[in-house]
Amino acid sequence: MDAVAVRQPEMAHEPHPRESFIRHYIFSIDHKMIGKQYFLTTMFMALVGGAMAMLMRAHLGWPDNGVLSPEQYLQAVTMHGTIMIFFFLTVMLTGGLGNLLIPLMIGARDMAFPFLNMISYWTFVPGVITILLSYFVPGGPAGNGWTAYAPLSAVPAAEGGAGLGQTLWIIAILFVVISSLFGSLNFLTTVINLRTRGMSMGRLPLTIWGAFVTAVLALLSFPVLMAALGLLLLDRLAGTSFFEASNLIIGGAASTHQGGDALLWQHLFWFFGHPEVYILILTPMGVVSDIISTFSRKPIFGYKAMVLSLAAIGFLSFLVWGHHMFVSGMHPLLGAAFMGSTIIIAIPSAIKTFNWCTTLWHGRIHFTTAMLFAIGFVSVFVTGGLSGIFLAIAPVDLYLHDTYFIVAHFHFVMASASLFAILAGTYYWFPKFFGRMMNETLGKIHFALTFLGIYGTFYPMHFIGLHSNDRRLYETTAYPFLSHTGPVDVFVSLSAFLLGFAQLFFIANFLWSLKYGPVAGDNPWHANGLEWTTTTPPPHGNWEGALPAVYRWPYDYSVPGARDDYVPQTVQAIPLVAAAGAGGGEA
């Protein structure tokens, strides 16, 4: 009974003696290499997106200096949002962390279909190239916001960047969408079919649950965006007019397009868009749960509630899209329904927050950098979640819609929270994948500056927003009612620069540790997950010899009477400190 041979479809995982450079580094089908490719590509995109943010703040802090022209400003806003959401967070969490972690945490040799995994990355790359290319076409890149509202996005003559730039934008996003669809097919199949012996769904680490629900959301929401983008492209190139209403006047002349509906775009977009924002937070929620449990040396509190609330959020996220459209003139009853569903979705989010706090409660907390970022995640998530409740109330939202209050809301609850989880995850798993520890001192400086930078940048935006500063306004000085917010904008800009500067510590730390970090053992954090039971870095096929069998959930920390304060998932009988008495077991 003891020597459990795990049966898994073996997929040619005999160690390859020597792979060519191209097979190994470029067209690799090993999930770890693909994960690293995604990780580095999206990190690079984060730098591009971050540079856009710096430009925006350079303009908004000192609007009279003319750092950016109005068109350039709108293009910077658009490209910042587009790149951060589609090319950094979405793909980093799925392609990057998902690829790196899923097979290792469930005990699989690789993804279910490694070749499709490789195709998925190489579908993402043309998207990256296309979006970067759009900077160099006449008129520049798209300037219509990451939501690409019609009819502005449907009319090539609308403004600078609405020409070829907008077309390339659509094509680039289509690449990302298709690549993500391939990815989620692989992730779902892998988690369903390839869990190792004993790794029941009820023993999955929450990171994997997060990635799993994320893949479901991506599978069901991205195709709708794909349809919408396809129709938009046809509107622009082929003369259909799905999104252009009749009798539009463009540049003084009546448009030839007839019979479309601009609100159709909003509905299709937000049907995707709201699940998308949860695509960007569910994996982070899982990552943070795992890190908080590890470094509190306590089991995660309320595992079942955590899983159920992930599922509930996933389900509800398809029913709330209308809260982005309260001002679109929808029927008040419909508005009320969306308001109700939106308030309900706050409940599972709150459950998770309480569970994190309860896990921390009375824990023996190790303040590693990863842990600091995880705790920081809870902080920014709560701050942003609370402003979400304001926005859920339709009459309040009529006033706050499209102001900086929204910008504050989603930068806390989504952007910062996701970023914190990604950074926490990087500090936490870096040793496993690169074999060395990251520097904790630099890490803590990075955390402190980032945390201050985030609050300094986004907290004051609530107040600017309450002053009715429109979120895409170029010329803030032109309106007397905004005259008080000028100094706040300066403060925000300075904080944003601090935030940008702080990331240099991360980059330096990352590069330095790759080469000079202390060598990490197999399990430097004394953590329980399966990924820590293999060698560091994991070999091709992830485990030498047979795949491990799993006997417990990954949260057996500080089991009373046990010899160590952690019990990895592969341990069958807990080694006890003394012979008699204490019993352990699964919580």
Place this chain on the structure above:
Amino acid sequence: MAAVGTHEAEQTAASRWAGGRSPFDVGWGKLMMWLFLMSDALTFSGMLVGLWTLRLGSPTWPDRAHIMNIRLVGVMTAILICSSTTMALSVYETRRGARRRAVWFLTATILAGFAFAALQATEWTHFILDGARLNTNPWGVPAFSFTFFIITGYHGLHVVGGCVYLWAMAHRIAKGLSGAGGLEVAGLYWGFVDLVWVFIWPSIYLL
């Protein structure tokens, strides 16, 4: 008192989802096809929602019975539905090991697919000769023609793509490279293309 170690408990609670096996007893290919079809269904839904939004928002909508050959479309539909039967028969014959017969049924399915596409092309030709374009048409409701072209076109691409897929499968079955499992996955796809048409047909021609 919980015993140290949970192996016994696990034995009794051993379920389909306990790991080490596929809970639905299907390989990744079939599972992936199911998932892909779910997502593709949502792409079609997005388009059909687009059609109905524009249609309900339009003051008038042309009478299809006067413009299109509804009977021809009925024939197309019948052909497509019959092709699902030959597809199923082909899977059945492969499972029995009758590869030759399986390939014959597959060929029938492919021919039906091409017949459907050809009739669709005739439809398009008539429609275009009548003056329908992506941005205008003689009946004064542009959305009528562009939704028609885009939605039937996207479905038509699925049919033609499916024919290529089935052709490749026929080749593999004939050579003995694929078994009933692989063919069943292709059958799922073909059934889906059929099913989607059952939603497109009334939305565009009947209602």
